[in-house]
Amino acid sequence: MGSSLMLGTWAELVGKGTDNAMAGLSAMIGKDIQVSSFGLRRVAVTEIPNMVGGPDTIAVGIYLTVSGAADGHLMLLYDPRIAYAFVDLIMGQEIGTTTELGEMEESALGEMGNIIGAFFLNAIADATGLQLFPSPPSVMTDMAGALLDIVTAEILMTQDETFLAESTFAVSGQEISGVFFVMPSEDLLAALTEKAGQVA
């Protein structure tokens, strides 16, 4: 793995998926969302925890696995204050209302994970013909490094580097941004590249 062709293909697919995921999120909260930056990098897996403010930074993670034609991981990681703001947007409350995550708030973020996961995978399915299904989301608050272990341990089993997609987005009129990590397993990447190659 690791050819520039593969990076280009994967970047295009993740870009489409991210756009569609943000469209879904926008519909869910009834506000415009601008994707302000989108980047795809090849990174050492061991570097990933350093990209989210350090491994012991407290974060809220929304995690889904992908199954079907291939396996993979989707993880959204937010500073807790950003996650609280999302809860307020989803529940139609003034930003700042939510100050901690109870069952109701975690459920709201799980629903957000459902929407983002489904819209993201639908866009990839449309582009490639692959059937990919998101699992129910897990919502967790803990040290970012500990949350990322869920993903990184499995990747490190077979490879030391991975493609990491990061997108930063903003909800219009609100000071909100976040990062959306998509880490493909090797078999997902291979399946997508093969399919995308056939389509292109």
Place this chain on the structure above:
Amino acid sequence: MTTAVSTGPTLGLGEWHVTADRDTTLTCLGLGSCVAFIAWDPTAKVGGMAHMVLPDSTAGRGGSPGKFVDTAIPLVLSTMQEAGAVRSRLQIYLVGGAQMLAARIGNDQMLIGDRNARAAQALLSDLRLRVKAEDTGGKHGRTVRLFVGTGEVQVSAAGQPARTL
């Protein structure tokens, strides 16, 4: 948080370190399913730590030995002995190995934390090395520090004060 001032390396995924510098603090931040192996010789004041990610080096496609329980622990032990530590004096600790996902989704891969902890326990037992204390399992992340000068091992969870093992 802690009053501890870290003056030593922070070990990322798959990294390990051995030192005889008494002013050094060895740290693993944000351990989830990963397990930290910690050893300290109170006489030689030699400390070692490994941030281990996976239980078994033979199951995957290899990579750096610090990544795997079965290769990292022997590596740290032999390096400590070269630095003057004596096996029979070692105080050994295991920290981490949480199951971060509450729901079991996917395959038994998700039980990696438990597998890491059990692999480390089994290997140490085979090596006839006693674990002095451990803080493993559960569903929460941990940060651990070894103060090489004193041998104190501090563990903290998210939003909680550090405690000494």
